[in-house]
Amino acid sequence: MRPLAPWLGIGAEALTLLLVLFAPTFWWLALLLHSIASYALAVAFWHQLPRRYKLPVTRSLWFLIALLWMLPVVGALGLYAGLVAGLRSPRSRLERSIRTITLAELPFSPPVIYASPPYSQGALRQIVRYAERPLKRLKAVMATRYMSAHEAVPVWSLALRDRVDDVRLLAYAMMDSAEKKLNERITELTEDLQEVPARQRAPYLKTLAALCWELVYHNLVQGAVRAHWLHTARRYMSQGLELAPDGSSQLLYARMLLAADEVMAAEAALYEAGELGVANDVLAPFFAEVAFRQRRFNAVREYLAESQRSGELGRDFAQVKAWWKR
Amino acid sequence: MSKKETYVADIALLLEGTYPYVRGGVSSWVHQIISGLPELKFAVIFIGGEPEMYDKAQYQFPPNVTHFETHFLLDSKRYPTKSRRGNKKAFDEIGELHEQMRDQNAMPVETMMRAFKQLGAKNGVSHEDFLYSEASWDYITEQYRSRCTEPSFVDYFWAIRTMHAPLFVLTEIAKTLPKVKALHAISTGYAGLLGAMLRLQRGTPFILTEHGIYTKERKIDLAQATWIRDYNDDVSNTLHDEMGYIRGLWIKFFEQIGRMAYAQAAPIVSLYEGNRLRQIADGAPAEKTKVITNGINLPRYEKVLQVRKEGIPPVLGLVGRVVPIKDIKTFIRAMRALLDKLPEAEGWIVGPEDEDEDYVEECKELVRSLGLEGKVKFLGFQNVADILPQLGLMVLTSISEALPLVLLEAFASGLPCVATDVGSCRELIEGSGEDDRALGAAGRVVAIADPEATADAAYALLSDGAEWRAAQQAGLQRVKRYYDDQMMFAAYRQLYVDTLQTDSAPEAASGGR
Numbered sequence A: 001m002r003p004l005a006p007w008l009g010i011g012a013e014a015l016t017l018l019l020v021l022f023a024p025t026f027w028w029l030a031l032l033l034h035s036i037a038s039y040a041l042a043v044a045f046w047h048q049l050p051r052r053y054k055l056p057v058t059r060s061l062w063f064l065i066a067l068l069w070m071l072p073v074v075g076a077l078g079l080y081a082g083l084v085a086g087l088r089s090p091r092s093r094l095e096r097s098i099r100t101i102t103l104a105e106l107p108f109s110p111p112v113i114y115a116s117p118p119y120s121q122g123a124l125r126q127i128v129r130y131a132e133r134p135l136k137r138l139k140a141v142m143a144t145r146y147m148s149a150h151e152a153v154p155v156w157s158l159a160l161r162d163r164v165d166d167v168r169l170l171a172y173a174m175m176d177s178a179e180k181k182l183n184e185r186i187t188e189l190t191e192d193l194q195e196v197p198a199r200q201r202a203p204y205l206k207t208l209a210a211l212c213w214e215l216v217y218h219n220l221v222q223g224a225v226r227a228h229w230l231h232t233a234r235r236y237m238s239q240g241l242e243l244a245p246d247g248s249s250q251l252l253y254a255r256m257l258l259a260a261d262e263v264m265a266a267e268a269a270l271y272e273a274g275e276l277g278v279a280n281d282v283l284a285p286f287f288a289e290v291a292f293r294q295r296r297f298n299a300v301r302e303y304l305a306e307s308q309r310s311g312e313l314g315r316d317f318a319q320v321k322a323w324w325k326r
Numbered sequence B: 001m002s003k004k005e006t007y008v009a010d011i012a013l014l015l016e017g018t019y020p021y022v023r024g025g026v027s028s029w030v031h032q033i034i035s036g037l038p039e040l041k042f043a044v045i046f047i048g049g050e051p052e053m054y055d056k057a058q059y060q061f062p063p064n065v066t067h068f069e070t071h072f073l074l075d076s077k078r079y080p081t082k083s084r085r086g087n088k089k090a091f092d093e094i095g096e097l098h099e100q101m102r103d104q105n106a107m108p109v110e111t112m113m114r115a116f117k118q119l120g121a122k123n124g125v126s127h128e129d130f131l132y133s134e135a136s137w138d139y140i141t142e143q144y145r146s147r148c149t150e151p152s153f154v155d156y157f158w159a160i161r162t163m164h165a166p167l168f169v170l171t172e173i174a175k176t177l178p179k180v181k182a183l184h185a186i187s188t189g190y191a192g193l194l195g196a197m198l199r200l201q202r203g204t205p206f207i208l209t210e211h212g213i214y215t216k217e218r219k220i221d222l223a224q225a226t227w228i229r230d231y232n233d234d235v236s237n238t239l240h241d242e243m244g245y246i247r248g249l250w251i252k253f254f255e256q257i258g259r260m261a262y263a264q265a266a267p268i269v270s271l272y273e274g275n276r277l278r279q280i281a282d283g284a285p286a287e288k289t290k291v292i293t294n295g296i297n298l299p300r301y302e303k304v305l306q307v308r309k310e311g312i313p314p315v316l317g318l319v320g321r322v323v324p325i326k327d328i329k330t331f332i333r334a335m336r337a338l339l340d341k342l343p344e345a346e347g348w349i350v351g352p353e354d355e356d357e358d359y360v361e362e363c364k365e366l367v368r369s370l371g372l373e374g375k376v377k378f379l380g381f382q383n384v385a386d387i388l389p390q391l392g393l394m395v396l397t398s399i400s401e402a403l404p405l406v407l408l409e410a411f412a413s414g415l416p417c418v419a420t421d422v423g424s425c426r427e428l429i430e431g432s433g434e435d436d437r438a439l440g441a442a443g444r445v446v447a448i449a450d451p452e453a454t455a456d457a458a459y460a461l462l463s464d465g466a467e468w469r470a471a472q473q474a475g476l477q478r479v480k481r482y483y484d485d486q487m488m489f490a491a492y493r494q495l496y497v498d499t500l501q502t503d504s505a506p507e508a509a510s511g512g513r
Helices: A005-022 A024-048 A057-070 A074-088 A121-130 A134-146 A149-159 A165-195 A198-217 A223-243 A247-259 A263-275 A280-293 A297-306 A315-324 B026-036 B088-102 B109-118 B127-132 B134-147 B153-176 B189-202 B214-224 B245-264 B273-281 B298-307 B328-341 B357-369 B384-390 B405-412 B425-430 B434-438 B451-463 B465-482 B485-501
Strands: B009-016 B042-048 B065-072 B180-185 B206-210 B268-270 B289-291 B315-319 B346-350 B376-380 B393-396 B417-420 B443-446
Touching: A005 A024, A024 A057, A024 A074, A057 A074, A121 A134, A121 A149, A134 A149, A134 A165, A149 A165, A165 A198, A165 B357, A198 A223, A198 A247, A223 A247, A223 B328, A223 B451, A247 A263, A247 A280, A263 A280, A280 A297, A280 A315, B009 B026, B009 B065, B009 B189, B009 B485, B026 B042, B026 B485, B042 B153, B042 B189, B065 B153, B088 B109, B088 B134, B109 B189, B109 B245, B127 B134, B127 B153, B134 B153, B153 B189, B153 B245, B180 B189, B180 B485, B189 B206, B189 B214, B189 B245, B206 B245, B206 B485, B214 B245, B268 B273, B273 B289, B298 B384, B298 B405, B298 B465, B315 B328, B315 B384, B315 B405, B328 B346, B328 B357, B328 B451, B346 B384, B357 B376, B384 B405, B393 B405, B393 B451, B405 B417, B405 B425, B405 B465, B417 B425, B417 B451, B425 B443, B434 B465, B443 B451, B451 B465
Parallel strands: B009 B042, B009 B180, B042 B065, B180 B206, B206 B268, B268 B289, B315 B346, B315 B393, B346 B376, B393 B417, B417 B443
Antiparallel strands: none
């Protein structure tokens, strides 16, 4: 039907015209031919329309038929020139609906982009502790969403004792979700560990140890529960090291021993880490910590001189170093 | 002579996610109220999220429940996706309501009435219109362009659809609810909004009782919800304290429907003074608020007290649903700490485990990972009266509570308590007024999420017979003097009588605040 439609339409319309001019008594035949012509031309034009005007099909087609039927001959020419061709040609820019948006003024100088967020855990702790308005305290807790758990925990711990429910509950929810993520991972790996062949167990054990250590290191657990996780971390790590010793795991094991106040064992583990290839300047701060706990203060000075790193390893160590170098 | 009106019940209880499908907490209280006021007829209107979230009813209705309906907000009808024009004028009126809602200081009752009238009406904003009409699309896109600060229109669009779809279900409920003499919602939220709708449309008196504070709890849920995506400007130098627009939109929505409920309800009841002040801060008119404390059936627990044996069993009980708000994990961790000092101690977790199965599994996993198998036991739902005499201490580690019945039950059965400093727990354990405080402490109060402090408090009570017995006596006297359920029934009886006698014509005006 599609390729024949225009010819059928034009033919039927031409016959209609002839009948109207030369045999008006056959008006009913003219009417029938005109209806057929209207339908056929409507189909032809409909196919010419851009896609968005073709839908919905029934309404679009009936609209064309109605126009063609009401305006014989002229309608077809007008419709083709005005509508079908018109719709296919691009519209001028001016016809589009325009939304004017005023550009915001540029600042006189570009904003400062900080390498790290311009607030500190200490500042947030002070807000949670001293701010009068609960909303301000709530916002301080909210701000910890982008901090590491290690930094956020002191803020959360303080907020857990806030007198306003909202502040307490938000801090609780954040702390709980941080702990939950670690616990879920520990559970998954512990379950997997049963299935892992003996020769592949070492990385599993070391990852498990590191996850348990995170709970301790971030202070997400305290007291007896902390002792439990620390013990578990040490157990997994010593098993992992037995299967496949490596320097960085040995260093982590030494840190676990330090956290458990087993200073002598930690020192031995640090030496072991050195033998396994951990650089001296990496080990130096930990040796310094061991020496400090053993009250060998001259040794502390020596180890600190060896260390090329600034006090980023932790607040406690930075304090000791600052005090020592005074 | 006017035709005599037929009512299916005196009081319609509007309940969101509780009675009769969920056991414990608010549900127990509702059951207690219905049973304690047998002279009144109750209709129970349950509003839930999705049907899959609820199993069969957990309570058998007392004979004075004369009508029961269950509705699910997220189980709306499926309409054929057919485009329609929609009623632009009605959307304009909804827009006007939204404007009013943004201005938190005023909520003209006339605007609210008009908006409720538009909702679900064929010549207003029908559910199909909201879902598929051009007017709806125009309104949502316009709001997105002019207000939303986040880049994703798709997130905004679906947030608006999800947020508003339940309103059409509420409209249906309001339309079909048989006649009742008064309405009593046991929370704000959708139940409270239904109460406000019915109050405005029918002029039925509307009472509101809040156990927890619905808006506060939703706010905390929403602040943490992972199903809402936040777009953050990582290089900005501002404090990352603001929530995303869509997260904020959800919070404002619950705040606003809370204020609408407060505006229409009278009286607005809370369980203790702290919550009453919170309601006022959230927009409840102070003159409409009042406190009615919970109470328990004392004779029932006298029998429990009689079967208690001499001595202090080293058993800590946590009686409650195993859900995150009870912070069962802190109880488990506290047991880990306590066992170092008191190796013979045991911890019993007594409560239904069907509400949040993932959380139950997490708790059981924690027991395993802390090596507490055999020491911490999950006993499931039990008859509390059978369990209480076997315990040496009741422990409540909740992170949010109002007035926990379980502490009152413990007191009445001669059991001291260790509870977190939430809701009215401090008042219950240490007393509220001067006379009350003079009775002494019925246990110890600890900070939330502090297993060490909980273990220390438990150890102190269990290892010191004199302190334990003093706490037992203080609890017994306090519960008898202030928390008898007969006092609660009398207060509610009076409240219902007063309400049923009030003029049922709609209030002429009311401000949100």
